[in-house]
Amino acid sequence: MEEIRIKCDYPHLTEEENIRIAIEEMRRYGVLPEGRDYDPSKFEALREAVRKNFRIPWTSITPPMERLLYAIAAIKRPRTIVGIGIYCGNTLVWNVGPACGPGRVYRADRLVGVDIDREAIELARENFRRIGAEEVELLAEDGHEFLERIDHPIELLYLDAYGPLPGTNGPSTKLIYLTLLQRAYDKIPKGGLVIAHDTLPAWFVRSARKYLEFVRDKAHFQVSLSIEPDREGLEVSMK
Numbered sequence: 001m002e003e004i005r006i007k008c009d010y011p012h013l014t015e016e017e018n019i020r021i022a023i024e025e026m027r028r029y030g031v032l033p034e035g036r037d038y039d040p041s042k043f044e045a046l047r048e049a050v051r052k053n054f055r056i057p058w059t060s061i062t063p064p065m066e067r068l069l070y071a072i073a074a075i076k077r078p079r080t081i082v083g084i085g086i087y088c089g090n091t092l093v094w095n096v097g098p099a100c101g102p103g104r105v106y107r108a109d110r111l112v113g114v115d116i117d118r119e120a121i122e123l124a125r126e127n128f129r130r131i132g133a134e135e136v137e138l139l140a141e142d143g144h145e146f147l148e149r150i151d152h153p154i155e156l157l158y159l160d161a162y163g164p165l166p167g168t169n170g171p172s173t174k175l176i177y178l179t180l181l182q183r184a185y186d187k188i189p190k191g192g193l194v195i196a197h198d199t200l201p202a203w204f205v206r207s208a209r210k211y212l213e214f215v216r217d218k219a220h221f222q223v224s225l226s227i228e229p230d231r232e233g234l235e236v237s238m239k
Contacts, residue, residue, distance in 0.1 A: 001216045004029070005226045009064065016040060019067045022227050023075065029223050031193070031238045038074035038098070039105055043067060046103030046131075050093055053130035055123060059090045060198065064229035069094035069158075069195070070103065072236070076193060078155030079109045084143035084180055085161030086113040089124030091197065092136070095158045101133035112137045114146050116163065142166075147183035154187050159196040174198060174208040181214070192239045199226065200233025211235075 008022040026032040047066060061069075073081065073095050081099070086092040092113040093101075099108035113136060115121050121140040128136050139146060144166050159177045164170045166179055177196050188194065194215065198204055205212065215224040215237040224237035 001213050003212075003216065003226055004224070005228060007228045008068075009229055015064050015067060018064060018229060019071055022068055022229060023071055026072070026225065026227075026236065029225060031223060031225060031236060032072065032075045036075050036077075038071040042074070042098070042103045042105055043070050046070065046093070046097045046101060049102045049131040050090070054088070054090060054093070054127040056088055056090045057123075059087075060232055061090055061094065062230040062232070065197075065232065065234070066094045068227065068229050068234065070097050072193070072195065073156060074098035074105055076156065077106045077108075078193070080152060080154055081108060081111050081156045081158070082147075082150070082154050082184075083113045083158040083160070084115075084147070085159065086115050086124060086138075087117070087120045087160075089113060089127045089138070091158070091160045092124070093128070093131075093133075095156065095195070096133070096136055100135055101128075101131045110137070110152070111135065112139065112146075114139045114141060114143045116140065116142050143180050144183050147180060147187070150184075150187060152187070153189045153192070154184055155189065155192045157181070157184050157188060157192070157194045159194065160198070174204055175210060177208060178211040178214055181211070185220070188239050190239055194221075194237045194239070196235040196237075198232050199235040200228060200231060
């Protein structure tokens with residue numbers, strides 16, 4: 001299992017400079033295209049709107065992670081984005097922000113967020129409404145069931161779920177990333193991205209190592225990068 005780590009949390013650099021490192025490395029590995037960049041002013045407009053209007057009871061999404069997620073989607077410009085495990089929407093908004101609301105720089109075909117917690121989805125709907133992004137579909141259901149029935153390609157899949165493995169009454173685990181990805185895998189086109197949050201901590205590696213083994217296997221993905229803008233990290237995998 002090859003691990004490719006991209007460190008971008010240098011304390012002597014600004015947030016924007018650190019995320020620039022990640023962008024250039026993703027370009028070097030072919031994950032992001034050349035000749036296109038993200039607009040920092042559009043990102044700041046989205047950030048201001050979220051900070052003024054979103055009600056966020058809890059989040060582990062840090063400011064550098066906000067910028068990184070936005071930049072990936074703004075540069076890649078996927079036509080379809082699906083987020084699983086979005087809670088109140090503060091994970092999803094940075095992925096879909098380049099295609100809706102005050103951060104919009106392109107038009108997508110479909111933007112979807114799924115969480116099994118109905119109250120969280122109601123809060124997410126209100127949050128997105130407040131920033132003028134009501135075109136985002138927000139669904140209260142099990143992510144596995146949604147991924148099984150979706151009938152169009154998923155160009156960007158964002159994973160941030162936590163729950164028991166399907167068909168079991170076992171404990172909640174981040175290994176659910178793998179069972180979700182298995183439902184979606186055939187619907188992700190060549191060049192499509194899978195972005196998994198919280199993959200850097202030792203507890204993730206202990207409990208969900210099989211996910212990392214799967215996405216880092218070149219039989220499944222062309223390349224998979226461990227990006228480190230903060231202590232939580234992202235695994236960004238290109239099919």
